Amino acid sequence: MSDMDTRTLHLLLFSVGGICFGVDAGQVAEMTAYNGESDVDLFWFHEEMGYADKAVRYQSPIIATIKAGMGSQYRVVIDSMEDIAEFSQSDISPFPSMLEQFVLRRGCWGILLRQKQMIVLLDFRRLLRERSSE
Amino acid sequence: MEPSHEQLKSELILNELKKRQRTKEVVDVEEERVKVVFFTCGESQYAFYGTDIREILPSFDISWVPGLPDYLPGLINVRGDIESVIDLRYFLGEEKVNHGKHLIAMAVRGDFHSGVMIDSIEDVIDIPLSTIHPPLATLNGAARDLVIGGIEYGGKTISLLDVGKMATLITV
Numbered sequence: 001m002s003d004m005d006t007r008t009l010h011l012l013l014f015s016v017g018g019i020c021f022g023v024d025a026g027q028v029a030e031m032t033a034y035n036g037e038s039d040v041d042l043f044w045f046h047e048e049m050g051y052a053d054k055a056v057r058y059q060s061p062i063i064a065t066i067k068a069g070m071g072s073q074y075r076v077v078i079d080s081m082e083d084i085a086e087f088s089q090s091d092i093s094p095f096p097s098m099l100e101q102f103v104l105r106r107g108c109w110g111i112l113l114r115q116k117q118m119i120v121l122l123d124f125r126r127l128l129r130e131r132s133s134e
Numbered sequence: 135m136e137p138s139h140e141q142l143k144s145e146l147i148l149n150e151l152k153k154r155q156r157t158k159e160v161v162d163v164e165e166e167r168v169k170v171v172f173f174t175c176g177e178s179q180y181a182f183y184g185t186d187i188r189e190i191l192p193s194f195d196i197s198w199v200p201g202l203p204d205y206l207p208g209l210i211n212v213r214g215d216i217e218s219v220i221d222l223r224y225f226l227g228e229e230k231v232n233h234g235k236h237l238i239a240m241a242v243r244g245d246f247h248s249g250v251m252i253d254s255i256e257d258v259i260d261i262p263l264s265t266i267h268p269p270l271a272t273l274n275g276a277a278r279d280l281v282i283g284g285i286e287y288g289g290k291t292i293s294l295l296d297v298g299k300m301a302t303l304i305t306v
Contacts, residue, residue: 019198049200096218098248098305099199099206106201111209111216118197118211 007089011112012064013082013119016045017056022112022119025084027066034061034077043076048127049106066124074128087112092121105130166263170285172256172292173239176228179256179292181285182239186297188247190255191238194219205304210238210249219249220304222295226277246301261285266294279303 011022042063046056058079068074092110095103103109107127112119169184196208196219205224210217219238223229238249266283270291280303282296 019200051200054198093216095199096209096216096248098246098301099202099209099218102201102203102206103199104201106199108199108201113211113214113216116211118209118216120197120199 009087009089009092010084011087011119011121012084014062014064014078015080015082016049016058016078017051017054020082020117020119021078021122022087023064023066023122023124027124028064029067029073030065031081032063032065034063039075041075043074045076045078048076066128068128069125074124076124167260168263168266169258169260170294171239171258172287173237173252174254174256175222175226175252178226178228179287179290180222180226181287181292181294182241182297183294184258186241186243188240188242191240191249193235194238194249207251212240212249217247217249219251220300221251222300223251225280225300225303241297241300243297243301246297246305248301248304250300257287269293 009022010025012025012028013020013022015021046054058077060081061077061079062081064076064078066074066076092112094100094110095108104126107123107125107130108120109123109126110121112121170181171184171187171190172179172181174180191210191212194210196210198208202208205221207219207221210219217240220241236251236253237255239252239255241248241250266285269278269281269283270293277293280295280299281293282299283294284291285294286292
């Protein structure tokens with residue numbers, strides 16, 4: 001990968017339960033409206049991320065199809081999709097080292113500050129890798 | 135004229151001054167003082183060494199992040215720096231009360247730095263080091279791992295918490 005590839009990131013931004021996330025848009029194969037389906041291979045974001053007892057109410061659920069590698073796909077219901085925006089790598093902060101061991105297990109790898117709002121950067125492929133190794 | 139070997143008055147005075155200074159230094163060592171920050175967490179009062187607390191921040195929005203254990207409620211944005219937050223109550227066996235109104239004490243020791251949720255600041259004072267006594271043997275649970283001493287303050291014994299021990303407890 002060249003320097004040019006990592007200098008900027010195109011992030012798909014969405015929120016679930018009041019927490020804003022950013023995912024590399026290159027990981028997303030497709031976005032479709034959620035119409036109440038309950039397929040066994042369709043996951044809910046808050047369950048995948050271990051929201052536990054936090055109350056989560058989806059406002060405008062959307063199914064994101066993630067390129068999971070090796071030609072496979074992973075479908076997850078996310079919420080309140082905002083847009084795809086370009087961010088500079090220099091705007092990204094790593095998590096405080098004390099937290100890394102916990103958050104990386106959930107695929108969360110960095111923080112982006114946008115107008116004082118924290119955006120949690122999420123790598124779905126990392127999340128899936130961690131999940132398969134558990 | 136050959137200089138006299140008689141001790142000069144100025145030398146006598148200077149020697150006396152130096153002698154006094156040395157005595158004062160000995161006294162100062164004996165009376166070494168440390169700054170401590172008294173605060174409340176839950177229903178009890180505790181203290182940190184003042185040198186371990188960089189600043190006290192007013193109530194902050196703590197951003198939760200997936201995957202964090204209960205004692206790490208999330209992150210705060212301190213003037214553009216992302217800092218973790220520790221909920222001490224988890225270790226001290228204190229009830230979760232008044233969750234919306236808390237202060238953040240920024241604790242720093244070596245490479246370790248993190249916000250610590252506290253309920254209020256009671257006092258910041260200098261105390262003689264000698265007034266800190268060993269922790270009570272009756273302490274139990276995780277609190278025993280955090281406490282390095284007791285301080286008599288306001289008619290009560292306040293547990294002095296060690297930021298270094300807190301860092302070890304969390305990062306291990």
